[in-house]
Amino acid sequence: MILPTLNEEKGVGKTIDSIKTDSFKKNNWNLEIIIVDGESKDKTREIAKSKGAKIIIEKRKGYGRAYKTGISKATGDIIVTGDADATYPFDRIHLILALALKVLFLINLRDSQSGMWIFRKEALKKIQPLEDFNDGMPFSEEIKIEMFSNKNIKTKEIPSALYAREGDVKLQSFTDGIKNFKYLFKKRVN
Numbered sequence: 137m138i139l140p141t142l143n144e145e146k147g148v149g150k151t152i153d154s155i156k157t158d159s160f161k162k163n164n165w166n167l168e169i170i171i172v173d174g175e176s177k178d179k180t181r182e183i184a185k186s187k188g189a190k191i192i193i194e195k196r197k198g199y200g201r202a203y204k205t206g207i208s209k210a211t212g213d214i215i216v217t218g219d220a221d222a223t224y225p226f227d228r229i230h231l232i233l234a235l236a237l238k239v240l241f242l243i244n245l246r247d248s249q250s251g252m253w254i255f256r257k258e259a260l261k262k263i264q265p266l267e268d269f270n271d272g273m274p275f276s277e278e279i280k281i282e283m284f285s286n287k288n289i290k291t292k293e294i295p296s297a298l299y300a301r302e303g304d305v306k307l308q309s310f311t312d313g314i315k316n317f318k319y320l321f322k323k324r325v326n
């Protein structure tokens with residue numbers, strides 16, 4: 137989380153305090169709070185430090201400059217930003233983040249439901265025992281989510297074709313759609 141500050145002693149403490157750190161822990165999300173301070177003349181840095189934030193001083197002027205410096209120093213892989221003046225709902229950011237992550241981890245995958253896959257059997261070992269995968273339709277998205285989000289596995293979606301089906305559809309678009317959604321939600325939030 138990156139918060140640029142310039143003389144924000146009135147808002148910075150309230151901003152940091154409003155973050156529900158317990159919810160981050162519950163989700164196993166490491167939270168790094170970075171203050172990029174532009175040489176505040178007030179107690180901004182003191183207050184932020186007392187609340188566990190990392191302080192980066194950026195003497196060069198500008199809001200964008202502060203973010204550029206903060207982003208380059210951040211150690212996590214998801215960046216969350218906002219003013220340090222208590223205007224943004226950081227008290228809800230864990231919920232917004234859960235929703236955003238659902239979108240993010242599918243972002244490089246246009247078709248999460250495709251059932252034609254090519255993979256090295258070895259790659260499965262980097263994920264989990266085969267038996268731990270979902271027994272139902274969510275198996276399809278699970279295998280792709282796990283493969284595509286694993287940094288040690290190289291993945292690529294290849295544009296392909298889909299012909300009209302022979303025989304009756306087994307997938308029930310509505311109930312399976314709901315099941316898939318519930319599955320995705322649980323997987324991400326838990």
Ligand SMILES: Nc1nc2c(ncn2[C@@H]2O[C@H](COP(=O)(O)OP(=O)(O)O)[C@@H](O)[C@H]2O)c(=O)[nH]1
Nearest residue numbers: 140141142172173174197198199202219220221
């Ligand atoms: N480090 C740094 N932070 C800045 C600078 N200018 C603004 N900020 C911070 O950037 C955030 C946005 O500024 P703010 O005055 O709230 O802009 P507004 O919400 O658009 O009115 C606040 O947390 C400011 O303290 C700057 O030059 N350097």
Ligand SMILES: [Mg+2]
Nearest residue numbers: 219220221223
């Ligand atoms: Mg503001």
